[in-house]
Amino acid sequence: MAPNTKVKTLKAEPSGSSQSLHTQAPAWPEGAGTRTTTQDQAFTFDVAIVGMGYVGLPTALAINASGRRVLGLDVSDARLAVIREQRADLLDSDKERLSNALLDPTFMLSSDLSLLAHAAAVVVCVPTPVDEYLVPDLGILRAACASVVDFATTGQLLMLTSTTYVGSTRDLLALPLAAKGLIPGRDVFVAFSPERINPGVDSFSHEDVPRVVGGVTPACGEVAERLLSASTKLVHVVPSADVAEMTKLVENTFRAVNIALANEFADICHELNMEVMDVIDAASTKPYGFMAFTPGPGVGxxxxxxxxxxxxxxxxxxxxxxxxxxxxxxxxxxxPHQVVEKARRILSDRNHGVAGARVMVLGVAYKPDVEDLRESPALEIIAALIADGAEVAFSDPWCRTAPDGHGGTLESEQSPADWGADLVILHTRHSQTELDWLAGAPAVLDTTYRLPKADNVTRL
Ligand SMILES: NC(=O)c1ccc[n+]([C@@H]2O[C@H](COP(=O)([O-])OP(=O)(O)OC[C@H]3O[C@@H](n4cnc5c(N)ncnc54)[C@H](O)[C@@H]3O)[C@@H](O)[C@H]2O)c1
Structure with missing residues (x-):
């Protein structure tokens, strides 16, 4: 069994002094003659994935489909049961991969992290949330990386893929490994490669989405590139793990800023009496210099x-x-607060207060065709309306239950048309969401900006 060496834990803070964000040049020498294969018969597994969630599971399946022996590790037995019982939220193509993988001896699931020592490459894919004060909660990532370091062994590639601050790969993997005597680039290979999975959307296969990777040393980058190339057509190597970490932050910050801008244009167009989607659709005809983002009830x-x-x-x-x-x-x-205010105004225009109003939220997942409720604006909207005395229900073919924000749980209404809503808030439009009945609803608040115009429909 694997050695379980305890290592000195280094404090993981954002890198650099309080004056500078510049990262330190790696202090470790380049290795020569070390094993640089990730399909190494000395190891039982070619790749271990730490964290088999929304991202880790499809990643594990894609790597396994490329012919690698994959170990899927998760600390949650409940999550492993969901995967084994094939109840995980996956694209149809990945569902097929999973049913094949579960019958294949080259795919193994476990909660035993000591098995990490038997994998040629380790890919960390655990959540990196923020807390209620919007401060990064690094506890899960630190714990996962500490396990990876504990069980690390010579010749391994250790790759972080969770979105995180710049310097994480060095702080949480490279430095603790070096403290344990495993020098990155010489004894082990350490890299960062951001995940780019887009849950619920199958326009691009895992293999077709280019991967960015940066090593802690150039040799680390080369070994990581080799692993990724086995399951991805294009791998873009950047000069350092820091650059790869920042690449992910710029990708998602770009989206956030543009969604905020689209929301602002929606409010501007409303004031100037025009449909924002007419404007965005028209701007989208420009073949360069414009990328369409759509307004909505918030992001999740x-x-x-x-x-x-x-x-x-x-x-x-x-x-x-x-x-x-x-x-x-x-x-x-x-x-989401704007949605609640608009709901209040629509009800008021109909001589109805929020207290006692029956409000149906149609679609609560944070985006179409997924069951993921995390950070969904719908949760904040539901909680606020209930706090104001409304009777709130929801209907979502993907989500059976949703928290009401006050310690209770709501169950999805099977027949929202028959529930008798005073107001329907269209929050998430899944492909199979039935919309015809909205024509007969007393009032509809469309947060998707995509419903056809009608007397009973108000845009957010
Ligand atoms: N979900 C997305 O759309 C998406 C897309 C790209 C990147 N990412 C990033 O990928 C990372 C993972 O996100 P996710 O949505 O897959 O998270 P998730 O919550 O769906 O899954 C994470 C899994 O990790 C497991 N886990 C937690 N601690 C562990 C540990 N110490 N050892 C082993 N397993 C552990 C959890 O039990 C869970 O099953 C995050 O950093 C996220 O920002 C997510």
Missing amino acids: GHCIPCDPHYLLWQLRKARLTAPVIEQAMAGIAGR
């Missing part, structure tokens, strides 16, 4: 509402500001 999931806060948190340490990003995140955070 574990990326856009969280990732830019990792950057802002890190900047605060260096006493730096990023006003554009800060404004965008504030705008996004305030959006």
